[in-house]
Amino acid sequence: MSTNDRCPNGENDPKSDSAEASGSVFWLTVSQLTGHVKRCLEESVLPTWVKGELSNVKLHRPSGHLYFSLKDEGAVLRCVMFRRSVAGIGFEPMEGEDVLAFGRVTVYERHGQYQLLVDDLVPAGTKGLAALQLERLKERLAGEGLFDSARKKELPAFPAVVGVVTSPTGAALRDIIRVTRRRWPAARILLSPAQVQGSDAPRTLAKAIELQNMAGLADVLIVGRGGGAREDLSAFNEEIVVRAIAASAIPIVSAVGHETDTTLADLAADVRAPTPSAAAERAVPEGRDLTLRVFSLGGRIERAMGMKLELLGEKLRRLQGSHGLRGPRYLVQEKALRFDELGSRLKAVMDGQLNQLETRFTGLDERLAALNPMAVLQRGYTLCVDPRSRALLARAKEVQTGQLLEVVFSDGEVTCQAIKTTQPT
Numbered sequence: 001m002s003t004n005d006r007c008p009n010g011e012n013d014p015k016s017d018s019a020e021a022s023g024s025v026f027w028l029t030v031s032q033l034t035g036h037v038k039r040c041l042e043e044s045v046l047p048t049w050v051k052g053e054l055s056n057v058k059l060h061r062p063s064g065h066l067y068f069s070l071k072d073e074g075a076v077l078r079c080v081m082f083r084r085s086v087a088g089i090g091f092e093p094m095e096g097e098d099v100l101a102f103g104r105v106t107v108y109e110r111h112g113q114y115q116l117l118v119d120d121l122v123p124a125g126t127k128g129l130a131a132l133q134l135e136r137l138k139e140r141l142a143g144e145g146l147f148d149s150a151r152k153k154e155l156p157a158f159p160a161v162v163g164v165v166t167s168p169t170g171a172a173l174r175d176i177i178r179v180t181r182r183r184w185p186a187a188r189i190l191l192s193p194a195q196v197q198g199s200d201a202p203r204t205l206a207k208a209i210e211l212q213n214m215a216g217l218a219d220v221l222i223v224g225r226g227g228g229a230r231e232d233l234s235a236f237n238e239e240i241v242v243r244a245i246a247a248s249a250i251p252i253v254s255a256v257g258h259e260t261d262t263t264l265a266d267l268a269a270d271v272r273a274p275t276p277s278a279a280a281e282r283a284v285p286e287g288r289d290l291t292l293r294v295f296s297l298g299g300r301i302e303r304a305m306g307m308k309l310e311l312l313g314e315k316l317r318r319l320q321g322s323h324g325l326r327g328p329r330y331l332v333q334e335k336a337l338r339f340d341e342l343g344s345r346l347k348a349v350m351d352g353q354l355n356q357l358e359t360r361f362t363g364l365d366e367r368l369a370a371l372n373p374m375a376v377l378q379r380g381y382t383l384c385v386d387p388r389s390r391a392l393l394a395r396a397k398e399v400q401t402g403q404l405l406e407v408v409f410s411d412g413e414v415t416c417q418a419i420k421t422t423q424p425t
Contacts (some may be wrong), residue, residue, distance in 0.1 A: 006236065007389050008406065014178040019028050027136075029362075030112070031109065034107060034109045035109065037107055037114075037410075038106065038109060040105035041105050041106065041114060042104065042106055042107075045104070046104075046106040046166065047102065047104040047119075048102070048103075049097070049101070049102050050077065050100070050101050050102075050103070050116060051071055051072075051098070051100050051124055051383040052071055052072050052077065052098070052101070053070065053071050053072065053096060053097070053098055053099075053116030054068055054070065054093055054094065054097045054098075054099055054367070055068065055070070055071050055076070055095065055096075055097055056068055056069045056095075057093050057094070057095050059086075063083060064082075064083030064086060064087075064223060065080060065081065065082050065083055065086070066080070066086045066093065067079070067080050067081075067083040067117075068081075068093065070099070070101060077115070077116055077245070078113060078114075078115040078116070079101060079103070079115060079116045079117075079118050080115060080116075080117060080118065080206075081103075081117075081118040081119075081121060082117075085118065085119050085120065086119075088120070089120070089121050089122070090131075091122075091123060092152065093121065096123070097123065098123070098124040099121055099122065099123055099124050100121070100122050100123075100129075100132065101116060101118045101120070101121050102118065102119055102120040102121075103116045103117045103118040103119050104116070104119075104239060105117075110139075118128060122327050126158045129395065134237055134264075137237070137239060137264065137334050138264060138267075141239070141242055141264065141268075142267075146242060146243070146246040146267075147267040147268060149404070150294070151246075152270040152271075153251040153270045154194075154251065154270075155220055155221045155251050155253070155270065155271060155282065156220055157285065158184075158285060159184075159187055159218075159219035159283065159284060160186070160187060160188065160219055160222045161187065161188045161189075161190055161217050161218045161219055161306050162176075162180055162187050162188070162189050162190070162218065162219070162220055162221075162280075162283055162284060163192065163212045163218030163220065163221040163222070163250065164176055164190065164191045164192070164221070164222050165192045165193065165194050165205060165208040165209055165212065165221065165222070165223040165224075166191075166193075166194065166196060166222070166223070166224055166225055166255075167193065167195065167196045167225065167278050168191060168193040168391070169388065169389055170196065170225060170226050171226045172196075172224060172225050172226040172255065172276035173191065173276075173279070174390060175226075175275070175276045176189070176222055176276050176279065176280045177189055177275045178277075178278070179280035179281060179284075180280045180283070181279065182283050183280070183285065183286050183287060184284035184285055184286075184287055184413075185322040185368055185371045185372055186287075186288065186367065186371050187284055189216070190212070190217055190218050192208035192209075192212050193208065193227075194207070194208040195235075196224075196225035196235060197225070197228070197232050197235060198235075199316050201235035202235045202238035202240050202241050203240065203391060205235060205236075205241045205244070206240045206243075206244035207248070209221070209223060209241075209245060209248055209252075210244060212248075212250060213247075213248055213249055213250055216294070218250050219250070219251075220250065220251050220252075220253065220278045220283045220284075221250045221251065221252045221253070222247065222252075222255055222280065222283055223245065223252055223253070223254055223265065223269070224236075224252050224254055224255030224256045224265075224273075224274070224276055224279060225255075225256060225276075226275075226276060227275070230261055232330055233256055233261060233263050236254075236256050236264065236265035236266075237263050237264045237265070238264075241243075241264075241265055242264045242265055242267075242268045244267045245265055245268040245269055245329075251270045251271070252269045252270050252271075253265045253269060253270070253271045253272075253273055253277070253279045253282050253283050254268075254269035254271070254272050255273045255274075255275060255276040255279030256275065259294060286317075287368060290364075291361070291364075294357065294360075294361045294364075295361075297357065298354060298357045298358075300354055301354065301357070302329070302350065302354065303348070305346060305347075305349075305350040307347060309343060309346055309347075312339065312342060312343070312346075313343075316335060316336070316339045320335070320336075360377070374410065377408065377409060377410035378410045382407050382409055383407070383408040384399075384405055384406070384407055384408075385405070385406045385408060386403075386405070386406070387405070387406040387415065388402055393405070396421055396422065396423050397402050397421075397423055399418050399420065399421050400421070401418055401419070401420060401421050402405050402417060402418060402419075403417070403418045404416075404417055405417065405418055
């Protein structure tokens, strides 16, 4: 290795005997020495995050490059950020602001100064660190394939049980129940209560999803909460929740309730809905659309059978008019009888299929009517509801003495108080 290919280490000493004996060049040019320093720094210092206070911030307008310094109580580090990287930062760097800069150390040879070539810059405050940590978690989970479209499951067309993981007292649950009952009254709703905000929320959300899968009753699962500030969504960015969603055997519709922000739970879910109401619309079909489809299919069958009869009649008329069949009248008469027979059989088949469709539709209509809770009330029954949580009270042990109750009749509601509660021994 020549002198110019390695870091200077003092071997080229003009006073040494070896230098005098060999007569070799014992000096380096400034450019050579600076080049050695540059290579040594770049090879020995890996790209890293550096924390410091912004100083001498200057955006070079013609080029779009950002020049600044990072300093602390003991040192100052010159930094440069090229235009393509500046375009990716989500804030305006301000003088005196604490930041985290990611880059690699290099030497600007013309001035003989070492500097940091910055690729990423984030505020060093709580929000900046949280955003950085969230982005790293997103990249790691994406690398594991948790957000891949290939692993997402299709939603069932006609779910019998809709599982819900959310707060039992929030507006999200009421919206999901309201939309589901309006669109698909035949579906049952199975709630696994969980906290959707606070330090314990991630654990309870993940546990509720696991319980739904262990039960194996739900055909589709809605996981989410109502609207809120961006900070309120943090539970749905936690790794434990994302992994529980990705591991679910039940198809999941996420309903975080914040259209402008996408959480990691949204990315892991099989389907993302912007609100709980929209999630219910994605999870269950519209019953009225199915009714219209039944009528449409009946009409199509009727028209198809009519066209078939018309084609057969036209074929018979052509045969009757052909030269080969004019003579033997008995053959024409036989075909006429055959036509009448086929017409009667086709009409019978058509009437039978139409009757089957009508019977099936009538049965579906009666099932829907039987499942309508308002139809039950019209037969003299009532519903007892907790006026605070709007939860249905189905057993006497759920009622406390002195508790206010809301009794729902077919024609209205009455608020009353429990004077005494008794339970069978």
